[in-house]
């Protein structure tokens with residue numbers, strides 16, 4: 022059987038690119054989405070057209086019952102889970118901490134931190150095995166270069182939420198390593214996706230991308246390569262690692 026991979030927030034952007042790449046390599050993909058069912062359906066049919074298997078799974082990954090339902094539906098569709106990509110995330114308009122509302126802080130931390138922990142907890146309940154013959158199982162978190170940079174005067178909340186994801190990656194890799202589950206992360210830099218619309222600064226992607234050592238913003242497909250590698254048995258001795266895919270930023 023081909024490996025099975027659940028990807029959260031996979032109807033567009035980095036999640037979609039990851040779903041398409043893993044699907045084209047024969048993985049069976051769970052395409053989780055929050056609200057845009059037609060985009061998720063397009064992603065599923067693109068995977069099926071490339072010969073892969075996929076199912077669209079609606080659910081809010083910051084809601085405990087939704088997370089459990091989505092994991093259950095994934096296993097009903099394809100059997101035991103081999104991997105999870107914790108990708109769903111949000112950002113917010115550029116501003117200083119002094120100006121941030123509690124509602125905004127809750128939205129960012131609910132999605133990026135609580136959501137990541139709920140998905141990781143569900144994976145931690147389903148992936149571990151005591152069998153010496155267990156196949157390769159893994160969790161990949163999509164963090165951000167912001168976790169290293171701090172994002173001052175832009176979104177220190179978002180940066181902090183991704184710092185929490187990095188810490189979870191390290192801790193969980195040690196917790197689950199003995200149970201044959203690898204846990205890794207990627208830190209994208211400035212990647213051309215729709216997430217940047219929330220910043221309110223239309224020129225930010227090209228300006229910051231252009232200032233990176235590689236002189237440009239990245240594409241979702243370039244991040245997907247690193248995620249799929251970490252999720253695959255090709256990275257069978259890699260755990261607790263967080264790879265920057267940030268053009269040197």
Ligand code: NAD
Nearest residue numbers: 030034035055081082083108109110165209211212214216
């Ligand atoms: P995107 O906005 O295109 O994708 C994010 C997806 O997550 C969307 O489909 C959204 O609907 C989904 N989502 C949000 N909240 C959700 C929830 N509660 N439940 C389920 N799905 C939810 O943006 P992207 O750039 O593809 O972002 C993917 C990940 O990459 C995010 O975690 C983001 O923080 C991270 N990231 C992106 C960049 C970048 O420059 N694009 C840089 C660093 C990190």
